[in-house]
Amino acid sequence: MLAIIPTISQPASKNGMGLFTRKNPRDFEREVSGELAVLFRVARRLGCGHEEAEDLVQTALIKAYKAWDRFDGNHLRSWLIKILRNERLMVIRSQKETISLDEHEEIEVVQEGFWSELDGKLEAERILNALEKLSPPYRMAIHLCDVEELTYEEAAEIMDVPIGTVRSRLSRARQILREQLLAEAKAEAKS
Amino acid sequence: MNNNLIQDFLDNRLTAEERIKFEAQLANDPALAQEVAALNHFKSSIQKAAFTEVTPNLQPILSDIARPRPTSWLTKSAPIAVAGFAIFGIGMAVNRVVNDRTNPTLANAKTLPAEAKFRTKSPLVMHWDGTDPIQGAEKIRNHFSRKIPTIALSDLEGANFTAAECGSCWISFHYQYQNQNYAIYGRCEKGSIDSGLQHSSGNQTFYEFQDAVGWYDSGDMTYVCTGGNSSGRFKVAQFASKRTSDIH
Incomplete structure (x- = not known):
């Protein structure tokens, strides 16, 4: 009969601060199970089609499983997303694609009703289309922070950028999204 | 109005002191309150939109990766079996090459x-x-x-x-x-x-x-x-x- 060895790790939630411990392979399926949908959504935001996203998640899971005994139990979600993102970058590099990033300094907005103007123009399909049009770094910033609700620190770790860059990308990405959604809504109203 | 301040407030990036100051400002400025509510609504709409996407069932993939196969006598004797199959396979391959060479389509x-x-x-x-x-x-x-x-x-x-x-x-x-x-x-x-x-x-x-x-x-x-x-x-x-x- 097999004995189940208890681990002393705390649940590795997105905010979990587990103790450093070698992970039992048996925990992998149980702990990672809740992150599958997150990984799939991130893969889609990284520009993968539906099937490509499945393949990417699978490759990332294999890598994660192999490295499971070296995972310290902290921030499981960030750890998995980082593996996934690295895998995607490897594919992109091998295809010699280049990611263009129109990096902007933080922009302070002063006009009245900047965000309020969007009210009533937020439809799921329209938002998803606008998200797809964002350049990859902006799309990732929005997805990690607004969709998966990761902290700036976790997003910075995943994207390999300073926290300030996450903040400025997020700010810029939200503004671009807002402008796109408004423009589309106005164009639709005219027609 | 500072857009980054609103963003930092909603993203919990303000210090306790900054937060108290901002909340006081919020209480006295209906336009600012409306703007904060609108950005908050915008953020949650993005999240809702992303969650509308259908996610496939990835559990079988995870199970396949995570569940180690039991080691049986069959696996232990695998090297011998592999060697046997290899010898058989080489014979088959030689046979196939000879066979395939008769097909001019495959020459190149x-x-x-x-x-x-x-x-x-x-x-x-x-x-x-x-x-x-x-x-x-x-x-x-x-x-x-x-x-x-x-x-x-x-x-x-x-x-x-x-x-x-x-x-x-x-x-x-x-x-x-x-x-x-x-x-x-x-x-x-x-x-x-x-x-x-x-x-x-x-x-x-x-x-x-x-x-x-x-x-x-x-x-x-x-x-x-x-x-x-x-x-x-x-x-x-x-x-x-x-x-x-x-x-x-």
Whole structure:
């Protein structure tokens, strides 16, 4: 009969601060199970089609499983997303694609009703289309922070950028999204 | 109004002191309060929109990766079995090369590229041994979200269905034909067999490789037939290709 060895790790939630411990392979399926949908959504935001996203998640899971005994139990979600993102970058590099990033300094907005103007123009399909049009770094910033609700620190770790860059990308990405959604809504109203 | 201040407030980036100051400002400025509520609504709308996307069931993939296979006497004796099969395989390969050299089409053909080896693209999710191709296709359909054809090869005399398999992104049907084993692999993609030598038969274009023959269906699937010898592969592919376009 097999004995189940208890681990002393705390649940590795997105905010979990587990103790450093070698992970039992048996925990992998149980702990990672809740992150599958997150990984799939991130893969889609990284520009993968539906099937490509499945393949990417699978490759990332294999890598994660192999490295499971070296995972310290902290921030499981960030750890998995980082593996996934690295895998995607490897594919992109091998295809010699280049990611263009129109990096902007933080922009302070002063006009009245900047965000309020969007009210009533937020439809799921329209938002998803606008998200797809964002350049990859902006799309990732929005997805990690607004969709998966990761902290700036976790997003910075995943994207390999300073926290300030996450903040400025997020700010810029939200503004671009807002402008796109408004423009589309106005164009639709005219027609 | 500072947009970054609103963002930092909603993203919990303000210090306790800054937060108290901002909340005081918020209480006295209805326009600011409206703006904060609007950005908050915008953020939650993005999240809701992202959650409307359908997520496939990835649990079987995870289980496949995470559950170590038990070690049995069979696995322990695997090296001996592998050596036996290797000797047998070399004999078969020599036989095949001799056989294939008689086919002028293959003289300049390349070997099947790695990207067209669909079986390696994701781990096995389902294996079913059986002789009923309808049942075999049904077994695959239980695990594979896309439409797939039933390739019975009932009109190819001497061809017998032997097994069906699938991964999360590929399917395969297995046959025995003239005492040789053949497999047809299918995957939803295009372009991976373009490097094969093209030739047409009827309305179908085939892509010949030294060790396989592939074709595209009228939808978005690519099929590759492997195993056996070149003439058998082509025969199996010819008959199978009549069925692969039926579903679209």
